[in-house]
Amino acid sequence: MTTTTANTRNSGSAGPPATQSAIRTEDLRKTYKSSRGDVEAVRGIDLDIPQGEFFGLLGPNGAGKSTTIGMLTTLVHPTGGRAWVAGHDVTREPVAVKRRIGVVTQNNTLDMQLTVAENLSFRSRFFGLPARVAARRADQLIDAFGLGDRRNAMADQLSGGQARRLLIARALVHKPDVLFLDEPTAGLDPQTRVNLWDILTVLHEQGQTILLTTHYMEEAEALCDRIAVMDHGKVLAEGSLDKLLTEAGAQTVITVRFEQQVPAGLAERAGLPGRPGVTKIEAEGDQLRVFSTDAEGLLGDLVSLAAANGLHIRDASSAKPSLETAFLALTGREYRE
Amino acid sequence: MATTIQPANIGTASGDDAQVSASIAALITDAPVPRPTLPKTFAAMMAREFRVLGRNAPSTFIRAVLQPLLFAFVFAYVLPKIGSGFSVAPSSAAGGDINFATILVPGLMGSMFLMQGMFGTTMPLIMEFSWQRTIEDRALAPVPIRVLAIQKITAGAIQAFIGAAIVFPVVYWVHAPGEGPHIHVSNWFLLAAVMVFAATLTASLGLWLGTVVDPRKIQMLFAVILLPITMLGCVYYPWSALHVIRWLQIVTLINPMVYMTEGLRAALTPSIGHMALWAIMLALVGGTAVFGYLGVRSFRNRVVG
Numbered sequence: 200m201t202t203t204t205a206n207t208r209n210s211g212s213a214g215p216p217a218t219q220s221a222i223r224t225e226d227l228r229k230t231y232k233s234s235r236g237d238v239e240a241v242r243g244i245d246l247d248i249p250q251g252e253f254f255g256l257l258g259p260n261g262a263g264k265s266t267t268i269g270m271l272t273t274l275v276h277p278t279g280g281r282a283w284v285a286g287h288d289v290t291r292e293p294v295a296v297k298r299r300i301g302v303v304t305q306n307n308t309l310d311m312q313l314t315v316a317e318n319l320s321f322r323s324r325f326f327g328l329p330a331r332v333a334a335r336r337a338d339q340l341i342d343a344f345g346l347g348d349r350r351n352a353m354a355d356q357l358s359g360g361q362a363r364r365l366l367i368a369r370a371l372v373h374k375p376d377v378l379f380l381d382e383p384t385a386g387l388d389p390q391t392r393v394n395l396w397d398i399l400t401v402l403h404e405q406g407q408t409i410l411l412t413t414h415y416m417e418e419a420e421a422l423c424d425r426i427a428v429m430d431h432g433k434v435l436a437e438g439s440l441d442k443l444l445t446e447a448g449a450q451t452v453i454t455v456r457f458e459q460q461v462p463a464g465l466a467e468r469a470g471l472p473g474r475p476g477v478t479k480i481e482a483e484g485d486q487l488r489v490f491s492t493d494a495e496g497l498l499g500d501l502v503s504l505a506a507a508n509g510l511h512i513r514d515a516s517s518a519k520p521s522l523e524t525a526f527l528a529l530t531g532r533e534y535r536e
Numbered sequence: 537m538a539t540t541i542q543p544a545n546i547g548t549a550s551g552d553d554a555q556v557s558a559s560i561a562a563l564i565t566d567a568p569v570p571r572p573t574l575p576k577t578f579a580a581m582m583a584r585e586f587r588v589l590g591r592n593a594p595s596t597f598i599r600a601v602l603q604p605l606l607f608a609f610v611f612a613y614v615l616p617k618i619g620s621g622f623s624v625a626p627s628s629a630a631g632g633d634i635n636f637a638t639i640l641v642p643g644l645m646g647s648m649f650l651m652q653g654m655f656g657t658t659m660p661l662i663m664e665f666s667w668q669r670t671i672e673d674r675a676l677a678p679v680p681i682r683v684l685a686i687q688k689i690t691a692g693a694i695q696a697f698i699g700a701a702i703v704f705p706v707v708y709w710v711h712a713p714g715e716g717p718h719i720h721v722s723n724w725f726l727l728a729a730v731m732v733f734a735a736t737l738t739a740s741l742g743l744w745l746g747t748v749v750d751p752r753k754i755q756m757l758f759a760v761i762l763l764p765i766t767m768l769g770c771v772y773y774p775w776s777a778l779h780v781i782r783w784l785q786i787v788t789l790i791n792p793m794v795y796m797t798e799g800l801r802a803a804l805t806p807s808i809g810h811m812a813l814w815a816i817m818l819a820l821v822g823g824t825a826v827f828g829y830l831g832v833r834s835f836r837n838r839v840v841g
Contacts, residue, residue, distance in 0.1 A: 231841075274675060275841045298572060298678040306668045312588040321587075324580035325677040327572030336568055343559040374567035401557045405564040 221285060221377050221408040222248040222271060228279030229266050229432075240266040242432035243280060248410065248425075250376075253403045255423030256412040257526065263432040264412040265305060268381045271410070272302045285376040298326070301370030305381040307362050309354035309369070316341060316350050318369055326373035333372075340368040344398070360391035367398065378402070380411040384418060396421055416526055428529050435529045444492075450478060451494035452518040455487045455501050458511040469504045485513070572678040578687055581674065585691040600699045603651060604644050604706040612637040612711035634808060637717035641707050642800030643771030645700040646734070646793050650765060652699030653738025654745070654757070657692030661746030662754060665838060675839045685743060685835040689828060692739030697731060719804050726813075730799035733820035737792055740824050743831035747838050769793030774801060776809040792827075795819035 229241040241263040248254045256264045269275030271284055273293035282289045285299035310318050316337050323333035341350055344364045349357060357365060363383060370378060380399075384392040399422055403409055413419055419426050420440060427437040436443050461482045466472065466489075471480055476493025491497055498517055505512050589596060615636070664671040674684055707717050721727055749757055768788050770778075775798050778785035788794050794811075799820060801810040810816075 269841060272676065274672060274839065294678055294680055297676055298570075300676075302672075302676055304669075304672055306672075308668060308670045308673045310584075310670060310673055312591070313584070317584075317587065321580060321584045322673075322677075323568075323570070324583065325572070325577050325674075326570040327576045327678075328568055328570055330583075332568050339559075339566070340563060343556070343563050345556070371563055371567075373570040373572075374564065397553075397557075398560055401560040402564065405561050407564055 219249055220247055220283065221250045221252065222246060222254075222283070222410060224267075224271075224280065224282040226280035227267070227270060227277055227282050229263075229270060229275060230278045239432055241270070241277075244427075244429070244432075244434050246427065246434070246437075248408070250408050251406045253399075253409045253422055253424045254411070255419040255426040256410065256429055257414065257416070257419045257426050258412075258429035259414055262429040264429055265381055266432075267429070268302075268379050268410070268412060272300055272379055273297055298373075299376040301373070301375035301378045303363075303366045303370045303378075303380045303383050305385065307366065309357075309362060309365060311353065311355040314351050314353055315346055315357070315365055318354050318365060319372055322369050323372045328373075336372055340372065344368045360387055360394075363387060363391070363395065364398075367395070371402075377408045377410065380409065382412055382414070384413070384415065392418075428526060430529070450490045450492050451497075453489045453491070453494060453498050453501065453515070454518075455489075455505070455515045456513045457485045457487070457505065458513055460485055461487050462508065462510075465504070465508060469500075574679055574683060577677055577679045578683060581677070581684070581687045582691060585687075589695070596695075599655065600648070600652065600702050601706065604648060604703045605710060607640065607644050608637070608707045608710040611640050612707065612715050612717070616712040616715045634718065634805075635715050637707060637711055637715055638719070638805050639774065639808060640772065641703065641717045641719060642804055643769070643773075643797050644707065645703045645731075645800050646769055646797035647766050647771050648700045648703055649696045649734045649738045649796055650762065650769070650793055652696040653692055653735070653742040654762060656695035656699075657688060657739050657742030658746040658749070658757065661688065661743065661835075662749060662751045665747070666751040671839060681836045681839050682832050684839075685832040686828075688835070689736065689739045689743050689831065692742050693732075693735040696735040696738045700731060700735070717805075718807070720806065721804060722806060723803065727800075727803035729817070730796070730803050730820065733817070733824055734796040734799060736824040737796070737820055737827065740827035740831050741792060743835060744827050747831060747834040765791055765793050770797045774798070774808050775811050792819070792823050795823070 224244055224246045226243045226245060227241060228239075228243050231238040231240055244263075244267065246254075256267065258264050266275055270277045271282055271289060273289050273296050277290060284296045287295040287299070289296050310321070313321060316334075319337035319340050320330070320333040323336050324330060328336060341347055344367070346361060346365060346368070349361060354362070354365070367380070367383065370380075383399075384395055387395070396418070399409065399411070403422070411418075411422065423440075425437065425439055426443060427434045428443065429435065436446050438446070461484070463482075466480045466482060466487065471477055471489060474491075474497075476491040477489060477497075478492065479488075479490040481488040481490075487501070489497060489501070494517065498515060501515070502512065612635075661671075664674075675681060677684065711717070745757065745761065768784075769791050770788065770793070775785065775788070775794055778788065795816050798811040799813075799816040801808055802813055802816060
């Protein structure tokens with residue numbers, strides 16, 4: 200979360216953003232005016248995403264993720280606050296921003312009148328590459344994304360997974376500083392999805408800054424360095440996965456089963472109730488269950504404890520908290536359209 | 537965060553997988569450095585239009601040729617043959633020896649301008665704005681949105697120009713013996729100016745319509761716009777002949793097509809009476825400016841939400 204204070208945001212001549220930020224927003228807002236009442240799609244969000252980070256915007260449908268991406272990619276006009284992408288103001292320097300971003304929209308915006316290769320080569324030429332270089336770049340992208348046998352197919356003849364790969368390839372033609380992906384795996388089969396994760400992981404390893412929106416928990420969990428959970432146009436929580444889980448009070452449950460009954464007072468003697476992070480201890484029959492928000496080293500300590508007390512462990516398990524628990528805790532459980 | 541995606545998960549051999557990873561990585565490391573400039577991007581967008589036009593050439597050509605062909609066939613061949621040829625515009629000073637084909641050529645060209653302007657600009661635009669919003673593809677090119685709009689007008693104007701020019705050979709070849717049009721170009725500069733501005737006017741009008749018409753009401757475009765403009769656009773008679781229906785003569789002045797057909801009459805068949813040149817050019821240039829402005833503005837509003 201940015202540390203910029205709110206009172207600097209309205210000083211029209213605010214200086215340029217910190218150069219190391221790939222994306223920065225200050226109280227960014229979007230209200231859609233309509234005759235049936237205004238809709239506040241984004242209600243003041245502050246983000247600061249450094250270069251090279253894989254950042255996830257996670258939220259249910261209608262949370263404001265796509266509107267946020269729209270504003271950062273210059274296709275939606277903010278109604279309040281400011282945003283910089285690759286060091287340029289999205290409202291005042293949209294062309295400079297567009298030069299430095301690659302965008303994979305949620306809908307299939309391939310040029311249906313062109314072939315796969317032409318979609319790539321013309322996009323390269325839009326970004327100023329000479330025709331010959333553009334054709335070479337198209338070949339490179341086609342090979343890397345496994346579209347070789349579809350090279351001359353019209354864009355509307357591609358399967359969902361192929362179209363998605365081509366959309367990502369097209370967003371990369373001009374080596375963008377920041378890659379935006381708006382629900383890139385929505386509607387794809389699991390295999391294609393994992394395949395795309397693999398591609399994104401490699402891109403990230405090469406230092407590509409990526410902002411991804413998703414409502415798939417496991418996607419954010421598998422890919423992102425940092426995650427912001429959004430709902431109702433606001434960021435509810437932001438940080439690394441571990442931080443989010445801790446903040447949401449999500450807990451690891453460690454269960455140890457012994458060969459014999461758990462002796463009374465074992466946990467107390469071992470000082471478990473006072474241990475940082477431990478919230479609950481249950482001893483029942485041959486089982487000891489410890490709930491903790493900080494499970495670091497806990498299982499090992501339980502094993503040593505057993506040995507010290509002459510107990511034999513039959514088995515032990517650790518149930519990691521999932522982002523899903525944290526997500527539901529933050530956004531509530533009501534159903535979304 | 538560790539990403540634990542094993543090669544097995546994506547169903548490829550590990551050797552292939554390493555290769556794929558390397559080629560993906562190379563996309564970042566071996567990327568050419570783009571240096572976009574406005575002229576380069578504009579030229580690339582025009583190249584894209586011509587590629588699409590070339591691919592659709594057969595259907596584009598049929599669309600462009602069939603209408604003038606049928607018009608010329610019916611009005612310059614069939615009707616004179618069966619003896620119901622139109623009488624000549626009464627106001628015409630040159631009177632008697634002017635056949636209908638002569639009156640029709642400028643009218644046909646005007647109507648082709650409109651047709652091509654609409655088909656070349658409005659229809660693709662409505663498609664691009666509907667459903668998947670493929671317009672976002674071009675909107676993300678590194679130029680201001682208004683440049684994209686101007687590029688659309690340019691591409692539409694070129695199509696309209698070609699579409700109207702096709703009328704010439706058609707009317708020359710298709711007519712009953714002795715019923716060919718009497719065309720005399722005394723001022724090529726005037727002809728070029730009229731054709732260029734007629735083309736830009738229809739394309740600007742096309743851009744504006746394409747951004748304000750609801751895709752679901754596309755049929756209305758034909759019934760409410762295309763048909764009245766064509767029927768009342770002085771295609772089949774010169775504007776001066778309307779003096780006998782004074783109110784209609786005045787009302788049709790709001791029709792942009794009147795100025796195209798009258799301008800072409802001034803350039804091609806000066807022997808037939810035509811509207812004052814200054815009025816024609818003012819309307820063509822002014823109309824381009826007005827519809828161009830409105831079109832670019834509403835295009836921008838549609839693209840940027």
